[in-house]
Amino acid sequence: MTVEDTTDETTEHSEDETGERDDGEPKGRPDGGERAAENDDDAELTHVDETGDVQMVDVGSKPDSKRRAVARGEIHLSASTIGAIRDDAVEKGDVLATARIGAVQAVKHTWETIPMCHQIPITNVDTDFDVREDRVALTVTVETTGKTGCEMEALEGVTTGLNVVWDMVKAAEKDESGQYPGTRIDGVEVLTKEKRRVEESD
Template identity: 80%
Template sequence: MTVSNENHGADADERDLTHVDEEGNAQMVDVGSKPDTQRRAVARGTIHLTESTIDAIRGDQIGKGDVLATARIGAIQAVKHTWETIPMCHQIPVTNVETAFDVEDDRVTLSVTVETTGKTGCEMEALEGVTTGLNVVWDMVKAAEKDADGQYPDTRISDVRVVTKEKSQA
């Protein structure tokens, strides 16, 4: 297994792995001595859908209810619970979550902005918000997206990424 090391000048035996103890066991990083800073992260992703499904979303004609309102709630809940699903994430004080949907003819793009004041970043929370929000969209529209064989040939989630990550003194 190859391990990337921020200390590029160190020999292989001198690696400073942040999430592994001396015995090679996974561990959470101690951030207790770090100063609190204001942090903000924005993540974005897209779900590709058929035009008829997009029309049904716009017309509030999806049988399960308001797709974007439900996805917004799912995204916010995911942000708040990221520390429970990603093993080495710290529980952080989320101070703000914003969601924005861009609905085009064949896709919905979701952007999630997360803000915190704390000792560690919030980009994982933003990513969790995007992926869960898009999964909620899929769940809400899956009956409309299925083909005759029960498959999803036109449905896919793509381009999930951190758009920005910012840090400033609190």
């Protein structure tokens, strides 16, 4: 899958309910590098009210925008397991096809598993698996038109998709004592987050 170049799109440079700039970069990370300081006194917890109780952010007054988020992660596997995936020789069945279904299902049900997430209309989900010598990388792209972003949906798609891969190959990954010494999921991150105004002609 090739991520589209959206540099020519009209982008709103304002902060949304997550405290992030909606130009695709988190606040404090203009170049995707350094994160904002943990002791930033200006940081605001928008999911907590003045009494300390958790709350869902009210986005009712926000205009609808076209939004897109891309997340990725990877699962490290043994060379023999990678070979079985490539040869479609895993006993449980087609690993990547099953993981793709799991990723899409997770995207659609994110609001049910993350307590303060809004239920949003998902307009598109793309999944891209990259099978390498010692790992499987998964990139999930989510698109929506609405009042809040879809980066949590993209992250849920990645983590669930990789969990499904693990479940499909766990018999091959166990050692003699039933442990998983070399299997791990890591590198889960949001690559991009974008927003642009909905034009009347769209």
